[in-house]
Amino acid sequence: MKRMARGLRALAIASLFSLCGCATLSEKWDSLWSDVKLPDFPAFDEYTESPKSYVEIALEHDFLVRVKPWERSVLARHDMAWDPDALEAARRSHTFFSKEATMPGGSAGGGGCGCN
Amino acid sequence: MRRSRRERRRERATLRALTSSALALFGVAGKASADTAIDHVETGYSFSTYSEDKLEASKTIPNGERDRFEVSTQQLSLAAPITDWFDMSMLVTHETMSGASPWYNTQDAAGTPIQIMSGATITDTRNDLNLHANYYTEEGRLGFTGGYSSENDFDSINFGSDGELHFNEKNTTLSGGLGLSFDSIHPTGADLYTLRPTQESKQSYSGFLGLGQVINRRSMIQGSFTYDWNKGYLSDPYKEVFGIGNRFFGDDRGGARHQFAFLVRYNRHVEETESTFHLSYQYYIDTWGVSSHTFELDWYQNFGDAIQLAPHVRYYSQTAANFYIPYLRLNQAPLPEMSSDYRLSAYGALSFGLKGEYAFHTPWFRDIEWRASLSVERYLSSGDLSLKSVSVPAPGLVNFTVLSAGLTVVF
Amino acid sequence: MLLGRYPFRAMGSPCELHLYGESRAAIDPVADAAKALVLGIEQKYSRYRDDSVIAAINRSAGDPTGVEVDEETASLLDYASTAHEQSDGLFDITSGSLRRVWNFKSGRVPSQAEVTEALGRVGWSRVRWTRPRIVLPVAGMELDFGGFGKEYAVDLATDLCRARGVRHGMIDLGGDLRAIGPHPDGRPWIVGIRDPRAPERPMASIPLFSAGLATSGDYERCMIVDGVRYTHILDPRTGWPVTGLRSASVVAPQCLVAGTATTIALLKGARGGARFLASLGLPNVRMDAHGRLSGSLATPRTKAA
Numbered sequence: 036m037k038r039m040a041r042g043l044r045a046l047a048i049a050s051l052f053s054l055c056g057c058a059t060l061s062e063k064w065d066s067l068w069s070d071v072k073l074p075d076f077p078a079f080d081e082y083t084e085s086p087k088s089y090v091e092i093a094l095e096h097d098f099l100v101r102v103k104p105w106e107r108s109v110l111a112r113h114d115m116a117w118d119p120d121a122l123e124a125a126r127r128s129h130t131f132f133s134k135e136a137t138m139p140g141g142s143a144g145g146g147g148c149g150c151n
Numbered sequence: 152m153r154r155s156r157r158e159r160r161r162e163r164a165t166l167r168a169l170t171s172s173a174l175a176l177f178g179v180a181g182k183a184s185a186d187t188a189i190d191h192v193e194t195g196y197s198f199s200t201y202s203e204d205k206l207e208a209s210k211t212i213p214n215g216e217r218d219r220f221e222v223s224t225q226q227l228s229l230a231a232p233i234t235d236w237f238d239m240s241m242l243v244t245h246e247t248m249s250g251a252s253p254w255y256n257t258q259d260a261a262g263t264p265i266q267i268m269s270g271a272t273i274t275d276t277r278n279d280l281n282l283h284a285n286y287y288t289e290e291g292r293l294g295f296t297g298g299y300s301s302e303n304d305f306d307s308i309n310f311g312s313d314g315e316l317h318f319n320e321k322n323t324t325l326s327g328g329l330g331l332s333f334d335s336i337h338p339t340g341a342d343l344y345t346l347r348p349t350q351e352s353k354q355s356y357s358g359f360l361g362l363g364q365v366i367n368r369r370s371m372i373q374g375s376f377t378y379d380w381n382k383g384y385l386s387d388p389y390k391e392v393f394g395i396g397n398r399f400f401g402d403d404r405g406g407a408r409h410q411f412a413f414l415v416r417y418n419r420h421v422e423e424t425e426s427t428f429h430l431s432y433q434y435y436i437d438t439w440g441v442s443s444h445t446f447e448l449d450w451y452q453n454f455g456d457a458i459q460l461a462p463h464v465r466y467y468s469q470t471a472a473n474f475y476i477p478y479l480r481l482n483q484a485p486l487p488e489m490s491s492d493y494r495l496s497a498y499g500a501l502s503f504g505l506k507g508e509y510a511f512h513t514p515w516f517r518d519i520e521w522r523a524s525l526s527v528e529r530y531l532s533s534g535d536l537s538l539k540s541v542s543v544p545a546p547g548l549v550n551f552t553v554l555s556a557g558l559t560v561v562f
Numbered sequence: 563m564l565l566g567r568y569p570f571r572a573m574g575s576p577c578e579l580h581l582y583g584e585s586r587a588a589i590d591p592v593a594d595a596a597k598a599l600v601l602g603i604e605q606k607y608s609r610y611r612d613d614s615v616i617a618a619i620n621r622s623a624g625d626p627t628g629v630e631v632d633e634e635t636a637s638l639l640d641y642a643s644t645a646h647e648q649s650d651g652l653f654d655i656t657s658g659s660l661r662r663v664w665n666f667k668s669g670r671v672p673s674q675a676e677v678t679e680a681l682g683r684v685g686w687s688r689v690r691w692t693r694p695r696i697v698l699p700v701a702g703m704e705l706d707f708g709g710f711g712k713e714y715a716v717d718l719a720t721d722l723c724r725a726r727g728v729r730h731g732m733i734d735l736g737g738d739l740r741a742i743g744p745h746p747d748g749r750p751w752i753v754g755i756r757d758p759r760a761p762e763r764p765m766a767s768i769p770l771f772s773a774g775l776a777t778s779g780d781y782e783r784c785m786i787v788d789g790v791r792y793t794h795i796l797d798p799r800t801g802w803p804v805t806g807l808r809s810a811s812v813v814a815p816q817c818l819v820a821g822t823a824t825t826i827a828l829l830k831g832a833r834g835g836a837r838f839l840a841s842l843g844l845p846n847v848r849m850d851a852h853g854r855l856s857g858s859l860a861t862p863r864t865k866a867a
Contacts, residue, residue, distance in 0.1 A: 130553065
């Protein structure tokens with residue numbers, strides 16, 4: 036049981052960290068493939084004030100872009116909310132709070148209970 | 152045919168001037184990005200059961216009580232818009248808890264700590280009512296919340312306020328909140344157990360500040376800091392610290408606790424596979440000496456519009472509180488603060504879960520949207536799962552299983 | 563998801579709304595609201611209606627007190643003022659009165675004296691515009707929002723559809739278009755720009771995800787007198803037609819900006835127009851007087867917008 040637990044722990048940490056890495060890399064990966072799309076905003080290089088040719092836009096990527104209100108269709112998805120199922124998130128958070136010594140972050144106050 | 156830099160710069164300025172003038176025009180004519188109240192009535196019901204694994208025989212006295220806790224919870228929620236910029240919601244919770252709970256630790260013949268459970272099984276009911284109201288403006292939202300919770304041995308009343316401010320066309324969001332909670336503890340059996348207090352109170356004051364940023368069309372990130380100050384009676388009236396030589400002392404955690412949590416979360420939608428994943432990490436530290444790390448990964452896999460399967464995994468690791476002690480040795484003097492509660496020991500926990508959701512419409516007299524969900528979660532904790540190795544893990548560490556079913560109806 | 567197509571007529575052109583929704587019951591009201599919005603803008607700014615805001619302003623020409631206008635009209639006038647400034651006076655909403663001397667039906671070319679006299683009633687710089695009051699100091703001056711009214715209506719209708727929850731669709735008001743959002747599966751709307759020399763075959767195919775597209779051309783109205791081609795693109799500074807690009811199509815986040823860009827491009831003449839579009843930084847395709855295509859959207863490999 037001890038070895039299995041240690042193995043499970045190592046596996047969990049390794050996979051969580053590698054997923055973080057994948058998430059970061061995938062941001063860059065995606066933009067490399069977006070050369071077919073032109074941006075929906077004027078293509079200025081704000082600093083040098085030189086026009087961008089479309090080849091330039093394809094190779095560089097805007098890591099942080101200003102997403103326009105009409106481009107928010109993905110961000111507005113139900114599963115992109117911080118807590119898609121707010122009730123279940125609250126329940127799980129309450130369960131962990133009553134069995135662990137940690138308080139859940141990201142919110143203040145909320146119901147008390149006699150569990151800790 | 153070479154045009155001067157000045158001519159080229161002018162043409163860029165032309166487009167910028169036209170675009171910003173056009174945007175100003177559409178700011179007047181149409182408000183597409185303001186926050187508004189929810190535009191439909193939503194109600195939901197859920198039922199869930201929580202059951203802890205029996206205590207392992209090796210972790211307690213022979214023929215000792217091994218049954219642990221079982222909780223069954225029902226929740227009813229309702230949310231409705233009142234005007235374009237004001238909505239309210241309500242949540243009612245009814246919970247029944249029963250079973251034995253950890254009482255104190257002692258040592259077995261080999262000198263290893265073992266857990267003694269309270270003999271009597273406690274049956275307790277908790278009722279909770281929570282109300283929330285939201286006001287929306289161009290810039291964001293302001294919410295107020297109030298709640299009352301009551302069980303056989305505990306009452307609590309809480310208030311809070313939270314809100315968000317949007318910047319950069321809602322690409323950046325500043326969020327914050329404050330909360331107060333006043334609890335009154337009146338443990339059962341106080342007349343039978345001399346160490347158990349008859350009436351105590353506890354107050355909590357908390358606040359959080361968060362900053363969220365849209366990274367691009369399919370991902371966003373948020374960082375937040377939460378602070379909580381607890382004072383009053385913070386100990387567990389049903390737990391005791393045993394001193395070898397048949398001495399019993401009350402669980403005493405002092406009268407104050409300051410808690411700090413730093414949370415980072417990241418959401419990303421993957422269009423190619425129609426899935427979204429959520430990644431989060433929290434670092435926590437408090438003045439009791441407990442510090443913890445929580446990693447969570449949720450994966451939402453969509454199959455068309457109707458079905459969603461969401462597995463998730465959570466890894467948690469905490470250090471022990473300064474005053475955690477399984478039991479006092481023979482002739483060891485009692486400490487001003489001490490607790491043998493396994494929840495304050497050093498350990499790690501891994502939990503896995505799967506949730507399935509099915510959404511459908513019934514276009515009867517109004518188009519009604521239904522969402523039915525079923526989920527299961529398994530939680531395992533042990534000293535071996537901790538990030539730092541634990542020499543003597545608490546014998547009372549618990550494994551549990553949660554099963555829940557829910558139905559949400561949107562009118 | 564189903565696609566509803568709602569054809570109607572407005573602003574003197576055939577219009578069509580393409581909206582995706584869960585059911586007709588869900589999108590019909592949105593389409594009705596969008597149609598009402600477009601027709602409302604037409605009525606409010608129509609030259610031909612006595613009860614329109616434009617008619618009221620034009621009636622006040624010569625009156626030093628002028629007319630006070632509402633928020634929306636004020637913002638449109640601010641936009642027209644910006645466009646006038648940015649185009650060195652080429653984009654001019656007072657140039658409509660030149661129509662009177664250039665009557666294409668008569669097939670008659672006016673004399674220089676007639677043109678000079680007409681120019682006395684043209685010029686945004688003569689207009690006294692201090693929000694919210696507009697004064698047309700010379701009798702006979704008139705404003706005409708025809709040059710950007712349709713594009714403005716396209717953008718407003720798009721915002722309305724999005725606000726009502728329609729995330730996929732396209733608005734087409736007589737060739738001035740805006741994509742509300744791509745098809746539900748993510749495919750863009752493919753718009754073909756008609757080739758004036760061969761109307762059945764598009765000279766460019768433009769994919770739209772959420773941007774606007776506007777086209778200006780000189781091939782619709784023109785007259786040929788003594789072998790000289792006179793187009794209806796009149797330079798408001800000289801009063802004479804400009805012979806330049808045959809057509810220009812521009813993609814921009816707002817259809818309004820796209821339309822202003824095409825109007826200015828056609829007014830800048832053959833070489834000036836091409837240079838203007840090239841340096842603006844927006845995807846475009848243009849045809850010169852010899853029928854040659856150029857611009858970033860002119861290549862066979864289509865780029866998305």
